[in-house]
Amino acid sequence: MDCACHSHLVSPWKYSFRHSGNYQYAIADWGGVSFRLVDTGGLDDDIPCAKEVKSQIELALSEASVAIVVVDGQDGILTHDHDVCDLVFKAKSKKKDLKIILCVNKLESWRVGPVLAEQFWQLGLGKPFPISALHGIGIGDLMDECIKGFESGLVPPEDPDxxxxxxxxxxxxxxxxxxxxxxxxxxxxxxxxxxxxxxxxxxxxxxxxxxxxxxxxxxxxxxxxxxxxxxxxxxxxxxxxxxxxxxxxxxxxxxxxxxxxxxxxxxxxxxxxxxxxxxxxxxxxxxxxxxxxxxxxxxxxxxxxxxxxxxxxxxxxxxxxxxxxxxxxxxxQYSRTFSTALLNELLREATFMQKPPTTHGKRLTLYYCCQVHTRPPGIALFCNDDLLLTKDYLRYLQLFFTRSLKLWGSPIKYF
Missing domain, CATH: 3.40.50.300 (P-loop containing nucleotide triphosphate hydrolases)
Incomplete structure (x- = not known):
């Protein structure tokens, strides 16, 4: 499965990110079908913001075409699994075309996995799909079931402006x-x-x-x-x-x-x-x-x-x-460009208003400047000795050019 976004935080330590109730999304595709994949926070009444997490899950379900209910195949059926089922059934009652798929994770053995998954029929969500997200076992069958009945078509993700x-x-x-x-x-x-x-x-x-x-x-x-x-x-x-x-x-x-x-x-x-x-x-x-x-x-x-x-x-x-x-x-401002004539006029004005520093009896002389970069605007300075250009004077030039060019919000990178 191709995914156009970084994955959610995962950790080998139990409950490391149990408070991460915000849901994450990514644009993905499988079998020629593009879709938005949403990962919600875990449902647990014992965590802070449990009510808010539940609301986020309900919101995600209300917008979904397919709901994949993920359970832990090693722990068996837990109370939280029934709570999740209640949410899914409630969403299904409001949205009749919501497709529900039961995914039994952490079943690393392709022989024993299907046997352990059988107990999850009790949840009433239909056929359980045994998988191992860690090793990629069973993912193909799960995704094939997810896209069944949907029209093919790849939609490239749009980059934001x-x-x-x-x-x-x-x-x-x-x-x-x-x-x-x-x-x-x-x-x-x-x-x-x-x-x-x-x-x-x-x-x-x-x-x-x-x-x-x-x-x-x-x-x-x-x-x-x-x-x-x-x-x-x-x-x-x-x-x-x-x-x-x-x-x-x-x-x-x-x-x-x-x-x-x-x-x-x-x-x-x-x-x-x-x-x-x-x-x-x-x-x-x-x-x-x-x-x-x-x-x-x-x-x-x-x-x-x-x-x-x-x-x-x-x-x-x-x-x-x-x-x-x-x-x-x-x-x-971050994307602006400036003429060389304007930049050199400002450079002359800046050096007139505040003389360049002198180090060990040698004064810095700034000859010329021009823009060589955007995002951020980059200005190349030509001088007699770049070791004479102090941080304080460079900060002065930064502020002077920012004020003169009205570049509020954008840094200037000097070369």
Whole structure:
């Protein structure tokens, strides 16, 4: 089976990701038939957000043409299996054409597997299909049954126009913002930290553009947990995949070492960025708070000095739409090109306003510059000695060009 997306997080440790209630999807094809494959969270009343997970499963069933009920062939029939069956039967009563297939997983022996699968007839879901997802045993028969009765036809997945990832420390409100922007409850939200443990992709449309929103797991500066490493790695991959990164801060907490580290990660990947100060509604605001907050953020997060700053509240919806507009503008700036004449005029102005640094009695001389790259805009600087170009002066040039070219939201990469 061909699949156009990364798979869901899996782990050999039981319950490692039991709180991952968000469902994942991918475009796949089998036997000449294209379809959307959806992986839902596990149903378990003992986990946090159990009610929300159940709602997500019900939503997935309401949109499905085929429901594959997966049970554990090694554990036998469990109480949770009956709960899942109740959900499926309820969905079937509302959607008569819903096709139900019973899949018995973890049966690695092709001889013993069919025998162990027989007990699952008791669930009333029809013929059980014994498989081993780990070894690929029985997958062919299962998929053949899934596509039976559907018209063949391959539909290539459409690439989004803009990919926007929401990153930040745990419980900063990333999932709530994605839900608000998509006008859905696609991402689970909770006051409990760590509710999101995998990336969640939510496609939306805005002004005729296909936009993919990516909700990520909260990133921590240091983690000793083997299970926590995987969500962290997924979040970093989401940054690399994105065109625009939205760094979500908790207005009630200020800037942490985690926030600083995430900002550096975005800077090192040369991604367009927007800084969102979420939970703004929880602060006692006065006339000077906004101005002071902007200065504070620019001082504490110099790596994202080019980014637009949005003060919003996912809870009240205040200025949430501004986030999307800022992200779209950042993407626009990210792809801009400039004439060599304009860049050199600005370079002369920049060096006139602030003289290049002198190191060991030798002054940096900048002769010429031109654009050599887009996404992000890349500028090649020609000078007498690149070792004389200090980080502080390069940061000054970055801010000067950003302000002069109105490149808010996009970094500049120097060569």
């Amino acid at each position: 803009i990919v926007i990832s929401f990153v930040g420390r745990p419980n900063s409100g990333k999932s709530s913002l994605v839900n608000a922007l998509s006008k859905s409850e696609r991402c689970l939200t909770s006051a409990t930290q760590g509710t999101t443990v995998d990336t969640v992709q939510v496609p939306i449309e805005s002004d005729g553009k296909k936009i993919l929103l990516i909700d990520t797991a909260g990133m921590r500066l240091v983690t000793s947990s083997r299970c926590a490493y995987l969500p962290q790695n997924r979040s970093k991959r989401a940054i690399r995949k994105s065109d625009v990164c939205v760094l979500v801060l908790d207005a009630t907490w200020g800037i942490s070492k985690n926030d600083f580290a995430i900002a550096e990660e975005i800077k090192n990947e040369f991604k367009a960025a927007v800084i969102v100060c979420n939970k703004w509604d929880l602060l006692d605001k006065d006339a000077t708070l906004y101005k002071n907050a902007v200065g504070y953020l620019q001082e504490k997060l110099p790596a994202l000095g080019f980014a637009d700053i949005v003060f919003s509240s996912a809870k009240t919806g205040k200025r949430v739409n501004v986030i999307l507009e800022a992200a779209k503008n950042a993407h626009l």
